[in-house]
Amino acid sequence: MANAGRSTAAANDTAALEIFQNQWGVYQKFLQYDYLSNAEACAALHRFLIDDLGRPFRFIDLACGDISGIVGTLRTTPIEHYRGVDLSGPALALAAENLAALPCPAQLDEADFTVAMRDLPQPADIVWISLSLHHLDAVAKGAFMREVRDRLAPGGAFLAYEPTRREGEDRPAYLDRFEAIGRRDWTNLTDREFAEAMRHVRACDLPETMxxxxxxxxxxxxxxxxxxxxxxxxxxxxxxxxP
Ligand SMILES: C[S@@+](CC[C@H](N)C(=O)[O-])C[C@H]1O[C@@H](n2cnc3c(N)ncnc32)[C@H](O)[C@@H]1O
Structure with a gap:
């Protein structure tokens, strides 16, 4: 795994990383019970790759986590190369085990996703980010998306699965709705795990409207x-x- 320096662009992002570096097991439960609908989002990604893109591609997975969900999505596509980028040691250790399920050459980089687009050997086909971009404030989101745009190959695409406020819904209202849904639905989390997750979300999540x-x-x-x-x-x- 290559190492890259951390950007100082988003102080919020450092706090946002804490739960994923120290308590990956809590997020693993969200994946196990699909509380954040990652599986359906990946199914929509798969439809796009097969029905819309319809050609071989190189795939960059920014803030990839343990890649347990995405490998199943990509296994049945004409993927030519996979690159996963993350800063969580526990997630990357699991990701290294999951790489074997991919049908193509692959690499994992322990790096900050906000700087990972800067050192590409060639323009990117597909750039994917899931449940991570919302840790940046609007200015940092914009700067990052400009870097992605500038490094996309012709015909390439950027896909982002992210928290989204309803029109007219402010951040406190979104967070209250998030917490109410969690209390109702996430019954396999312990009280401590739920509190830990909500502490992270309330401190770090900056969702945008559509x-x-x-x-x-x-x-x-x-x-x-x-x-x-x-x-x-x-x-x-x-x-x-x-583009
Ligand atoms: C909610 S998890 C999402 C993981 C995966 N993308 C998914 O959808 O299951 C957020 C991930 O972002 C990673 N992360 C947060 N900030 C990061 C940064 N600046 N650079 C790289 N990874 C980051 C965390 O380590 C964690 O793996």
Whole structure:
């Protein structure tokens, strides 16, 4: 695994990393019970890769986590190369075990996703980020998306599955809705795990509205933003950005 320096661009991001570096087991439960609808988001990604893109591609997975979900998605696509980037040691250790299930050459980089696009050997085909971009404030989100846009190959795409506020819903209202849904549905979490997750979300999550995500894309130079999937809770949406 290569190492890259941490960006100082987003102090919020350092706090956001803490739970993933020290308590990966809590997030693993969210994946195990699919509380954040990662599986359906990956299914929508798969449909895009097969039905819309329809050609071989190189895939960059920013803030990849343990890659337990994405490997199943990518296994049945014409993927030519996989690169996963994350800063959580426990997640990357599991990801290294899961790499074997991919049908292509692959690499994992222990690096900050906000700087990972800067040292590409060639333009990127598909850049994917899931449940991680929302830790950055709007300015840092915009700067990052501009870097992604600038490094996409012709015909490439950027896909982001991220917390999304309803129009007119402010951050406190979104967080209250998030917590109410969690209390109702996430019954396999212990009280401590739920409290830990909510502490992270309330401290670190900066969701945008659909209009906000669209405007960030436009300002970064993307020609179109399309919503490919919305979670049943209406907490998360998958956006496809095309140059
Ligand atoms: C909620 S998890 C999402 C993991 C995976 N993308 C998924 O959808 O299951 C957030 C991930 O972002 C990673 N992360 C947060 N900030 C990061 C940064 N600045 N650079 C790289 N990884 C980061 C964490 O270590 C963690 O693996």
């Amino acid at each position: 209009a906000g995500w669209k405007e960030l894309g436009r300002a970064a130079g993307f020609a179109s933003t399309t919503e490919l999937y919305r979670s049943p809770t209406d907490l998360f949406r998958l956006f496809l950005y095309r």
